[in-house]
Amino acid sequence: xxxAGPEARLLLAVGxxxxxxxxxxxxGSEFYVDLVVRLMILAIFAMSLDLLIGYTGLVSFGHxxxxxxxxxxxxxxxxxxxxxxxxxxxxxxxxxxxxxxxVIGFLSLRTAGVGFIMITLAFAQMLYYFASESSALGGxxxxxxxxxxxxxxxxxxLVDLEDPTVFYYLVLACLAGVLLLLKGLVRAPFxxxxxxxxxxxxxxxxxxxxxxxxxxxxxxxxxxxAGLAGFLEAAHGGYVSPGHLGxxxxxxxxxxxxxxxxxxxxxxxxxxxxxxxxQDQVQDWTAYTGLAVGVFVIAVVLLLPRGLAGLVAGRSxxxxxxxx
Amino acid sequence: MTGDMMTQARTPAGPAPPPLPPxxxxxxxxxxxxxxxxxxxxxxxxxxxxxLALLGRNGMGKTTxxxxxxxxKPASHGTILIDGRSATGLPPHRIARxxxxxxxxxxxxxxxxxxxxxxxxxxxxxxxxxxxxxLDRVLALFPRLAERLDSPxxxxxxxxxxxLAIGRALMTNPRLLLLDEATEGLAPRVRGxxxxxxxxxxxxxxxxxxxxxxxxxxxxxxxxxxxxxxxxLAFSGRAAALAADRALQRRLLGV
Numbered sequence: 001x002x003x004a005g006p007e008a009r010l011l012l013a014v015g016x017x018x019x020x021x022x023x024x025x026x027x028g029s030e031f032y033v034d035l036v037v038r039l040m041i042l043a044i045f046a047m048s049l050d051l052l053i054g055y056t057g058l059v060s061f062g063h064x065x066x067x068x069x070x071x072x073x074x075x076x077x078x079x080x081x082x083x084x085x086x087x088x089x090x091x092x093x094x095x096x097x098x099x100x101x102x103v104i105g106f107l108s109l110r111t112a113g114v115g116f117i118m119i120t121l122a123f124a125q126m127l128y129y130f131a132s133e134s135s136a137l138g139g140x141x142x143x144x145x146x147x148x149x150x151x152x153x154x155x156x157x158l159v160d161l162e163d164p165t166v167f168y169y170l171v172l173a174c175l176a177g178v179l180l181l182l183k184g185l186v187r188a189p190f191x192x193x194x195x196x197x198x199x200x201x202x203x204x205x206x207x208x209x210x211x212x213x214x215x216x217x218x219x220x221x222x223x224x225x226a227g228l229a230g231f232l233e234a235a236h237g238g239y240v241s242p243g244h245l246g247x248x249x250x251x252x253x254x255x256x257x258x259x260x261x262x263x264x265x266x267x268x269x270x271x272x273x274x275x276x277x278x279q280d281q282v283q284d285w286t287a288y289t290g291l292a293v294g295v296f297v298i299a300v301v302l303l304l305p306r307g308l309a310g311l312v313a314g315r316s317x318x319x320x321x322x323x324x
Numbered sequence: 325m326t327g328d329m330m331t332q333a334r335t336p337a338g339p340a341p342p343p344l345p346p347x348x349x350x351x352x353x354x355x356x357x358x359x360x361x362x363x364x365x366x367x368x369x370x371x372x373x374x375x376l377a378l379l380g381r382n383g384m385g386k387t388t389x390x391x392x393x394x395x396x397k398p399a400s401h402g403t404i405l406i407d408g409r410s411a412t413g414l415p416p417h418r419i420a421r422x423x424x425x426x427x428x429x430x431x432x433x434x435x436x437x438x439x440x441x442x443x444x445x446x447x448x449x450x451x452x453x454x455x456x457x458x459l460d461r462v463l464a465l466f467p468r469l470a471e472r473l474d475s476p477x478x479x480x481x482x483x484x485x486x487x488l489a490i491g492r493a494l495m496t497n498p499r500l501l502l503l504d505e506a507t508e509g510l511a512p513r514v515r516g517x518x519x520x521x522x523x524x525x526x527x528x529x530x531x532x533x534x535x536x537x538x539x540x541x542x543x544x545x546x547x548x549x550x551x552x553x554x555x556x557l558a559f560s561g562r563a564a565a566l567a568a569d570r571a572l573q574r575r576l577l578g579v
Contacts, residue, residue, distance in 0.1 A: 189445075193445060195437055200434070203428065203434075205420075206420055206425075207420060207446045207496060211417070324436075
C-alpha cells in the first residue's frame with residue numbers, strides 16, 4: 001500500500017483525532033467536554049454494531065438491548081448512598097450483556113435477512129416493555145445511579161470517576177481499546193471467516209466452517225462491547241431507563257453505522273462525532289433540529305455511498321476500496 | 325433406456341474394479357427442488373485419486389449432484405459414504421472437513437477479501453495425502469496470483485478468479501475436489517492452463533469430479549465418465565470408451 005493510500009489517510013485522520021481528543025479537556029469548555037464524552041460512548045456503541053452489520057452481514061435492529069442491560073446491571077449493583085465497586089460492576093455488566101447476546105443470538109440466528117431484523121427488534125422490545133412494567137427496575141422512569149462507580153483499595157479511592165476529567169480519559173481509553181480490538185479482530189483468521197460469511201454463508205460452510213457458531217461469537221462480542229458503551233452511558237448520565245433498550249436507540253446507532261460507512265470501524269467513529277456535533281450546532285440555528293439532521297443523513301447516503309469513511313479515504317487506484 | 329446401459333450404470337465398468345475402497349460412494353441419491361424430482365436415484369463411486377467426468381445436457385442434474393455430494397443440497401433419499409462411513413445428511417462444513425472441496429460454478433470469490441485472504445480463509449491441514457497444500461504451493465501452481473496477493477478478489481480477470489477458486493479449494497487440503505464448470509467462459513489459452521493444473525492435481529493423487537462442457541478435454545483428462553439424463557445415470561463407464569463411441573455421445577449428449 002502506497003503512503004498516500006486510503007488506509008494511510010484514514011490512519012492519519014484517526015491519529016490526529018485521538019491527539020485532539022486527548023488534549024480536549026484542557027481546551028474545551030465543561031459543556032463540550034461533557035458532549036464529547038457522550039459522543040465517544042456513542043462511537044463505541046456504533047463500532048460494536050459495525051462488527052455485526054458491516055463485517056458479519058447481520059443486520060441487528062435490537063442492539064440497544066445489550067446497551068441497556070449493562071446500564072440496568074450497574075444500577076442494580078449500585079448500593080443506596082454509596083458508589084458501586086468498578087472492579088465488580090464493570091465485569092458484571094459486560095457479563096450480563098454477553099449472556100443476553102448469547103441467548104438472543106442463539107435463537108435469532110435461526111433466521112436470516114428480514115426475519116433476523118424483526119426477531120432482534122422483537123427481543124429488544126420485549127426487554128423494553130419488561131423494564132417499563134417492572135417496579136424493581138423503576139418502570140418507565142428507570143433507575144437513578146447517584147454515584148459513579150469507583151475503584152477503591154482498602155477504602156482509598158484510586159480512580160474517582162466523579163472527576164469529569166478522569167471519566168473523560170476512561171472513556172477515551174475504552175474508545176481506543178475498542179477500536180484496536182475490532183481492527184485486530186476483523187483482520188485475524190476469525191475476521192476473515194466472518195467477512196466471508198457476509199458475502200456467502202453457504203460457500204463458507206462448503207469451505208468447512210460451522211458458520212452459525214462464528215455468527216454467534218460475533219454477536220456475543222458485539223453485544224458485550226455494546227454493554228461497555230451502555231455501562232459508560234449509565235455511569236455518565238446517572239440513570240438508566242427503558243429508553244436505553246428501545247428501538248429508537250437501536251435505530252439511532254444503526255443510522256450512525258450507515259452514515260459512517262459499514263465495514264470500516266473508523267466510519268461509525270467519525271459519524272458519531274459528525275452527527276453529534278451537527279446536532280449541537282443546528283440547535284443554535286433552528287428549532288427544527290430533527291429536520292436539519294435528517295437532510296444531512298439523506299445527503300450523506302445519496303452522495304457518499306461509502307459513508308463518511310469513504311470521504312476521508314478519498315479515491316485510490318483500488319477504486320477507493322477500504323481495507324477491513 | 326436399454327438394459328445394457330442399466331447394467332453399466334449399476335456396476336462401474338472398467339479394466340478392473342478400483343483396487344481401494346471408494347473414497348466416496350453414493351447410493352440411490354434423490355433430490356427435489358420444490359415439486360421437481362431433479363435426481364432420481366444416482367449411484368456413484370469415486371476411488372482415491374480417481375477422476376470422474378460428470379456429463380449431461382443443461383438441466384439434467386449435474387450441479388445438483390455436485391451440491392448434494394458436498395451437502396449443500398441435502399438428498400431427499402439415498403446414502404452417501406465417505407471412507408465407508410455414513411456422511412448422509414451431514415452439513416456441508418462437516419463434509420468439507422472429511423476432505424471434500426467444491427469449486428463452485430461462477431467461482432464464488434469473496435470480493436471483500438484480498439487474494440491472499442481468500443486463500444488463507446480456507447487454509448486447513450490434514451488431507452491424508454503426502455503433500456500439504458499451503459500458500460507457497462498454491463502460488464507455485466498459479467504464479468499469476470502471486471503478483472496480485474493484495475488485490476481485492478473482484479479486481480481479477482475471469483481466469484484469475486477461477487485460479488483463485490481452485491487455489492482456495494486446495495488450501496483445505498482436499499482428497500476429493502468437485503469442479504463445477506471450471507473452464508466456463510474463459511479464453512482458450514486460460515482454459516488450457518486450468519486443464520493442465522487439473523492434470524497436475526490428478527497426478528498428485530487428488531480425486532476429482534469434473535463438470536465441464538469441453539467434452540474432448542474432460543474425457544481425455546478423466547478416468548471414468550457418467551452421463552446424467554433427466555436425473556438418472558444413462559451411462560457410467562470408462563472415459564476412453566465414451567470418447568470412442570460417437571453414437572452414444574450423440575444420443576445422450578446431443579453433440
